[in-house]
Amino acid sequence: MTTPPVLSINNLTKYYGKLKALDNLSLEVFPGEILGFLGPNGSGKTTTLGILLGILKADSGTFSWFGNPPSHEQRKKIGALLETPLFYPYLSGYDNLKIIATIKDAPLSEIDEVLHIVGLEERRGSKFKTYSLGMKQRLAIAAALLGKPEVMILDEPTNGLDPTGIVEIRDLIVKIAKRGMTIVLASHLLDEVEKICTHVVVLEKGKKLHAGSVSEVLRSSVTIELAAYDMEALQQALEEEAFVVATRPEAGLLIVELNRKVETSEINRLLTNKGIYVSHLALRKKSLENYFLELLTEQHA
Amino acid sequence: MLRLIKIDFYKYSKSRTFWVLFITYLVTMTASIVGIEQFLNSTMLSKVGNDSAIPIPKFSFYAFPYVWHNMAYLAGMFKIFLALIIVFFVSNEFSYRTLRQNVMNGMSRNQFVWSKVLFVVLLSLAATLILFFPSLIMGLIKTKELTSEIITRKLFFLPAYFLELMAFGSFALFIAFLLRRSALAIGLLAFYYFILEKIIAYYLPDNIAAFLPVKAMGNMIDVPNSALMKLFGVNFREYVATQDILVSSAWMIIFVAAVFLLMRKRDI
Known part of the structure; x- marks a missing residue:
């Protein structure tokens, strides 16, 4: 590919005490790819994404977004959903998004747009703690969409949802993917990845086992x-x-x-x-x- | 900076807990300022008795310029309450994991710390105003001869009180960032404030104990001299000592710097 990668990771290593959670991981993601991040629990998926989002500190190795070293300004252009939705329980969905829009320098008018996309406009005024798990997850996706991101990072977006919720979120991701966004999707639901992703990376014990396009994998x-x-x-x-x-x-x-x-x-x-x-x-x-x-x-x- | 204040304003302005705590403080403080004279006169002085052999001179807590000293000292006893508000709301950012959400959405770790420092500044400022207005009004009512000189003479107790709150607030901030769990942090703060430092101070010579954080912050505004104390020849400082200002400021800077340091390398 001639276009520069959206994300490139070089030899990322991370320890939790003595446990090596990530072992020299290197990887590139190109514009428009929908990358499935696969691996059993504890294989280092969330650790990798946490490092990419500035939450965890790597012990060694580097990564760059859009060809530049990481900074908080870049994170404003990355829509992220990490494991569980993290919001102020006493604030409404709308007020929670107001905080995030202000952090991202996004106009407040975008809030209603993203609430519409995830179908939460009717509950915009209800407190976050009254939301069902599926609604919480949808709010997290709405939050990720604020600021018109060029990349989305979704970590187990259907975790803990019932079958209807899973279908809802999956359809939502497909809808977002169709807008031509680059997406990194960590999941252990394989048919989910198969249905959505163009590329896959398989991790085990912090090591990259395989990386390639989905069709390549399935054609082998x-x-x-x-x-x-x-x-x-x-x-x-x-x-x-x-x-x-x-x-x-x-x-x-x-x-x-x-x-x-x-x-x-x-x-x-x-x-x-x-x-x-x-x-x-x-x-x-x-x-x-x-x-x-x-x-x-x-x-x- | 305005953006950081705005973000925190959105976080707290709709929190019922925040307003309940803040208004409780406001009411308690105002009531204490208005009621302290009556309270002391009825409890303390009645023990000595009005028919005591020693004539106790009538005096007012509220007379300018002493009102600033008296009320700043009184308000200083309530600073633990403000510290608890700080600990509670900062450690909630960890337990709701909203700190993570803030950072991954594009706040730098330093900006997050600054937003909390600003929270301490604004809370200290609000508390100083809560001290200022009732004291001013009581002073205006109770002082017989009013001149602008007499009103402003000991006004320096207000910035001293502000510094005391800032320094103590930074201490609370540090504990909250260190422990990240509200129950634990509140527990440690109270334990240190009420017990631990007193024990440490007990084993240290006085001139060294004066460098302990809570002690230095508390020393800044000394016990006001009442007429009764003067009678017994006790004489406390009626000024703010430079050493206490310096020591308190140093602690404030150390605690805030420690928070930045804690956030630099740590996983959040």
Whole structure:
């Protein structure tokens, strides 16, 4: 890419006492990317984001936003939501946003705009402590949107929400993403990341395991599922083919992993030539979840 | 700077707790200033008795220029209340984790500390005005011969009181930033103020104990001389000693600097 990165991280390391929470993390995020930040709990996602937002201090390493060393002025242009919504419980949603708009040097007229985007305009005058968890989270997103940020950092935005709340927040993120904003989204809900993100970074124990685009990850191998009257013959026939990596039966189906993309019609023709007629043949899309689990098991193997 | 005041104004102006505490202070202070003479005359002097052999001269707490000294000393006894307001609201920024929210939204850590220093300044200023007006009014009512000279002669007790509050407020600020939890911070502040420093002072020679923070701040405005005390030959300072001003100012600067230092490296 020729455009300069929005964010670049160089060898960031952070200790909590003796525990190494981040281990030489380096990473770049380019404009328009929606980066999924993946990893099990305690892998260093929130630590990284906390450092990027000036809340935690790294022990070594540097990072830069928009090509410049970090400063509080830049943070005004970053919309951030960290773990749990943090507001003054005795103030209304509107009054809480008034404080944030003043900090960000954003006009107060933006408050109603962002409350509208997250659908909280009717409850703008209610005290924060009377909000449901979903509303609190929406207010946090509204706060992040103040000041027309160029980048959004969202840390587990659907944490603790019920299924309806999760869908609401996810739709909201998609809506925001469509405005062409660069987004860093930390989550352990993988299908969420898969649905929204263009790129992923996988962390484990503070180390970067993998970074790349989502489509790349999902394209790296192809899986198909088949069924036929004689399952054994089917399996045998397929294992003879060079493009087949592995086969395994699963719930009445045969799951076949291929090392390259082969058209299903091609497979069908091959099998027909061998006298096997399939009753079921479908391309199985590899999910990020499978990929993620594979990656972590490889690591532990 | 105006922006920082505005941010804190938005934080506190709609807090019911803040107004309850502030108005409680306002009412208590005003009532104390208005009622102290009556209270002392009825409790303390009645013990000596009106038919005592020694003739006790009638005097007023409120006569200019002594009213400034008397009332500043009285108000100084209530400063712990203001310190608790500071500790409470500053440590709440940690427990609500709104400090995090403020910083990640674009406040620098130093700006956050400055906003709290300004909070201490404004609260001290308000408390000084709460001392000024009732004292002025009582003085005007109770002084027989009014001249502008006599009204302003001992007015320097007001800036001394302001400095006392600023220094003590900085101490409260430091404890709040250090401990970050309101119950803990309030506990430590009260423990130090009422007990710990007194114990330390007990084991130190007087001239060294005078450098302890609470002691130095309290020394700035000495016990006013009443006619009764004069009778017994006790004589307290009727001026503000330069040493106490310097020591208190030094503590104020140390505490504020310590807060900036605490915030520089720490995770928040």
